[in-house]
Amino acid sequence: AEDDDISLGLPGLSLGRRDFMKAGVAAGAMGSVAGCSALTGGGDGSAANQTTESGSSVSHTVEPGEHDEYYGFWSGGHSGELRVIGIPSMRELTRIPVFNTDCATGYGFTDDTKELLEEGGGYSWGDNHHPNLSETDGDYDGEYLYVNDKANGRIARVNLTYFETDAITDVPNMQAIHGCCVLSPDTKYVLGNGEFRAPLPNDGTDAKNPDNYTSLFVAVDPESMETQWQVKVDGNLDIVDTGKEGRWAISSAYNSEEATDIQGMTRDDRDNVKAFDIPAIEQAVENGNYEEVNGVPVVDGTQESSLNQGDRPIVKYIPTPKSPHCVEVGPNGDYAFVAGKLSPTVTMIDLDALADSSDPEDVVAGRPRVGLGPLHTTFDGNGHAYTSLFIDSQAVKWDIEAAVEADEGSEDPIIEKQDVHYNPGHIQALEAMTTDPDGEWLVSLNKLSKDRFLPVGPIMPDNDQLIHIGQGEESMELVADHPAYPEPHDCVFAHKDKIDAKKVYDKSDYEETYITEEDSGVERTGDNSVHVKMTTKRSEYGLPDFTVQEGDEVRLSTTNIEGVQDIIHGVAIPEHDINYAVAPQDTREVTFTADDPGVYWIYCTYFCSALHLEMRSRMIVEPA
Ligand code: CUK
Ligand code: CUA
Structure with missing residues (x-):
C-alpha cells in the first residue's frame, strides 16, 4: 500500500x-x-x-x-562524474570526473584541470545525463565520449585513450542541455537539446514575457568543441537521437502550450516531436538565414518561420500524445x-x-x-x-x-x-x-x-x-x-x-615539459615566483626538500618517471588544499601561493611500494 x-x-x-x-x-x-x-x-x-x-x-x-567483455559508461547525474562499470559483472572499474572536482585524482586541483573547469563556465558541479560514444560508420570507434550538463547548458568530451575529460563547452544562449547525442553515422556533430525556455539573449529583456522565451537546439563540432549553430523552436525540447544517415535528428518535446507552470504545460492533449533536417539547417546557415546571438548563428525553426514554409522545412513538427x-x-x-x-x-x-x-x-x-x-x-x-x-x-x-x-x-x-x-x-x-x-x-x-x-x-x-x-x-x-x-x-x-x-601516458601527447631527475630543482622566475620541478618514483620525490619565500607564487611541476603500469604517485601538500595523482610518464602542475611560513611535509597518497609511507618531500617556507 x-x-x-x-x-x-x-x-x-x-x-x-x-x-x-x-x-x-x-x-x-x-x-x-x-x-x-x-x-x-x-x-x-x-x-x-x-x-x-x-x-x-x-x-x-x-x-x-x-575481464569483463564490455565497458559500460554510466552518467553520474548531479554527482557530475561518469562511472565505468564492467559488463556483465557490474563491477565498478573507475570513475571519470567531468563537471565535478575529484580529490582522488586531483581533477579540478591541478593547473590544467582547474583551467578546463574555469573555461568551461567555472561551476563546481554539473548534471550529466546522456553519455554518447563517438561513431565511425555507425559503430563505436572508441575515440571519445560526449556528455551533457543539464544544469548549466554544457557539453563535455572524455578522451577514451586516457579516460579523462579533455574539453568542456559552455554553450552560449542555452541554460539547460538535456538531450544529447552524436550525429550518426560519423559523429559530424554533437547535438544538444536546450530544455528550458528563456529570453534570447537572456539579459533581463523580456524576463516577464514568457511568450518571447525560446528553446534552442545546438550543434557542436566534435573536434574543436566549438558551437556551430543553433535552431530556435516552439515548446520545450527534451531528448534527442539521430537517424543513421546523417540527415534527421529527432527531438521529443513537451509544453507546446509554452506555459511556465505545470497546469499550463499539461493543458492540451498533444505535443510536437521535432524532426531537424540537418542538411537543410546547414544550408540556411550557409545562406546567411540566421540572426547572430552571442557569436552563434541562430536559425529560426519555429512553426511560423519562413524557413519552415517551403517544401524543405528545416524542422518538421509531428503531433504526438502529450509529453x-x-x-x-x-x-x-x-x-x-x-x-x-x-x-x-x-x-x-x-x-x-x-x-x-x-x-x-x-x-x-x-x-x-x-x-x-x-x-x-x-x-x-x-x-x-x-x-x-x-x-x-x-x-x-x-x-x-x-x-x-x-x-x-x-x-x-x-x-x-x-x-x-x-x-x-x-x-x-x-x-x-x-x-x-x-x-x-x-x-x-x-x-x-x-x-x-x-x-x-x-x-x-x-x-x-x-x-x-x-x-x-x-x-x-x-x-x-x-x-x-x-x-x-x-x-x-x-x-x-x-x-x-x-596503460601509461605517452609524453609526446602532451605539451608539458617532461622532467627528468636531473631537472629537479627550484628556479626563481621572478621577485615573488618560483618554479619547482621534481620527479616522482618509488619511493622518493626528486627533491627531498625545497625552500621558497613567504608570499611566493609556487609553480610545482611533477613528472612520474615510472614506466610501469599502475604505479601512481600522489602529491599531497598539507594545509594548502592540494592533492593530485601523477600516473606513469605523466606530468602535472599546481600553482599556489606559499602564504604561511613553516615546514610542510609533501607526501604520496597512492600506496605505491613497501616504502610508500616514507615517500615524502619537505617544503620550507621562509618568513619574508
Ligand atoms: S532522462 Cu533521466 S529518466 Cu535525462 Cu534521458 Cu529519461
Ligand atoms: Cu609513491 Cu606512495
Missing part, C-alpha cells in the same frame, strides 16, 4: 485505475516482488515470464582475474521510437516517410500500447524493442514489425514483461545505439531501490538491474541488483575490443 502514491504527480492528470489494471499490474502491486508475473505476460499469456527473485539460471560472474519522454532510433535507422510517458504507447516515426510526406500524421508507422509510463526504448538487433515502464515498474519486450502491422493502441506486439525494482528510467542493451546491437544483456536503471538493499539512511541508492535477454528468442531474466549512488540517468556499452585504453 505504501506504493499507492506512485503516480505521475500531475494535477488534473489521472490515469484511471482501469488503465492500471488493463496494463496487467495494479499500481498497488508495484512493491510486491512476485505473484503477478502471470498478469504481466504477453497478449496471449503464453510468453508470460516467470520472474525469479533468486537462483537465476544465467550467470554474470566474471571469475577472479578475468513524450525519450526518442531512440532503432539500429537499422527505420524508425524513431518516441515513448509516451503520459500515454501508455510508443509512437514509431518512419524516417523515410519523413522526407516525403507533408502530412505529419503519415509518418507514424505504429503505436503499440506497451504499458504505463513508457520512458525509454532499447534494442537487441533482432527485431525487438524493450521499453521501460516507469509506473508499471517493468521492462516490456515487443516486436517491432508486429507493431507496424498492428492497429494503433494494440497490445498484440507485446512479447513479455519483466518486473524491475522499481520505477525504471533509461534501459540500455549492449551496443544498442550502433547499427549492429549485440543483445545478451540489458540494464534497467531503476530510480528507486526501496526494499532491495540494507537501509543506509533516508537517501537510498538507485537500483541498476542486469537482465539477460540473449538474442531475443528467450525470456528476459533478472540476474543482478546493483546499487548506484545518485544519480545515473543513462549508460552506454562498448565491446572491450573497441576501446584502446593506454
Whole structure:
C-alpha cells in the first residue's frame, strides 16, 4: 500500500485505475516482488515470464582475474562524474570526473584541470545525463565520449585513450542541455537539446514575457568543441537521437502550450516531436538565414518561420500524445521510437516517410500500447524493442514489425514483461545505439531501490538491474541488483575490443615539459615566483626538500618517471588544499601561493611500494 502514491504527480492528470489494471499490474502491486508475473505476460499469456527473485539460471560472474567483455559508461547525474562499470559483472572499474572536482585524482586541483573547469563556465558541479560514444560508420570507434550538463547548458568530451575529460563547452544562449547525442553515422556533430525556455539573449529583456522565451537546439563540432549553430523552436525540447544517415535528428518535446507552470504545460492533449533536417539547417546557415546571438548563428525553426514554409522545412513538427519522454532510433535507422510517458504507447516515426510526406500524421508507422509510463526504448538487433515502464515498474519486450502491422493502441506486439525494482528510467542493451546491437544483456536503471538493499539512511541508492535477454528468442531474466549512488540517468556499452585504453601516458601527447631527475630543482622566475620541478618514483620525490619565500607564487611541476603500469604517485601538500595523482610518464602542475611560513611535509597518497609511507618531500617556507 505504501506504493499507492506512485503516480505521475500531475494535477488534473489521472490515469484511471482501469488503465492500471488493463496494463496487467495494479499500481498497488508495484512493491510486491512476485505473484503477478502471470498478469504481466504477453497478449496471449503464453510468453508470460516467470520472474525469479533468486537462483537465476544465467550467470554474470566474471571469475577472479578475468575481464569483463564490455565497458559500460554510466552518467553520474548531479554527482557530475561518469562511472565505468564492467559488463556483465557490474563491477565498478573507475570513475571519470567531468563537471565535478575529484580529490582522488586531483581533477579540478591541478593547473590544467582547474583551467578546463574555469573555461568551461567555472561551476563546481554539473548534471550529466546522456553519455554518447563517438561513431565511425555507425559503430563505436572508441575515440571519445560526449556528455551533457543539464544544469548549466554544457557539453563535455572524455578522451577514451586516457579516460579523462579533455574539453568542456559552455554553450552560449542555452541554460539547460538535456538531450544529447552524436550525429550518426560519423559523429559530424554533437547535438544538444536546450530544455528550458528563456529570453534570447537572456539579459533581463523580456524576463516577464514568457511568450518571447525560446528553446534552442545546438550543434557542436566534435573536434574543436566549438558551437556551430543553433535552431530556435516552439515548446520545450527534451531528448534527442539521430537517424543513421546523417540527415534527421529527432527531438521529443513537451509544453507546446509554452506555459511556465505545470497546469499550463499539461493543458492540451498533444505535443510536437521535432524532426531537424540537418542538411537543410546547414544550408540556411550557409545562406546567411540566421540572426547572430552571442557569436552563434541562430536559425529560426519555429512553426511560423519562413524557413519552415517551403517544401524543405528545416524542422518538421509531428503531433504526438502529450509529453513524450525519450526518442531512440532503432539500429537499422527505420524508425524513431518516441515513448509516451503520459500515454501508455510508443509512437514509431518512419524516417523515410519523413522526407516525403507533408502530412505529419503519415509518418507514424505504429503505436503499440506497451504499458504505463513508457520512458525509454532499447534494442537487441533482432527485431525487438524493450521499453521501460516507469509506473508499471517493468521492462516490456515487443516486436517491432508486429507493431507496424498492428492497429494503433494494440497490445498484440507485446512479447513479455519483466518486473524491475522499481520505477525504471533509461534501459540500455549492449551496443544498442550502433547499427549492429549485440543483445545478451540489458540494464534497467531503476530510480528507486526501496526494499532491495540494507537501509543506509533516508537517501537510498538507485537500483541498476542486469537482465539477460540473449538474442531475443528467450525470456528476459533478472540476474543482478546493483546499487548506484545518485544519480545515473543513462549508460552506454562498448565491446572491450573497441576501446584502446593506454596503460601509461605517452609524453609526446602532451605539451608539458617532461622532467627528468636531473631537472629537479627550484628556479626563481621572478621577485615573488618560483618554479619547482621534481620527479616522482618509488619511493622518493626528486627533491627531498625545497625552500621558497613567504608570499611566493609556487609553480610545482611533477613528472612520474615510472614506466610501469599502475604505479601512481600522489602529491599531497598539507594545509594548502592540494592533492593530485601523477600516473606513469605523466606530468602535472599546481600553482599556489606559499602564504604561511613553516615546514610542510609533501607526501604520496597512492600506496605505491613497501616504502610508500616514507615517500615524502619537505617544503620550507621562509618568513619574508
Ligand atoms: S532522462 Cu533521466 S529518466 Cu535525462 Cu534521458 Cu529519461
Ligand atoms: Cu609513491 Cu606512495
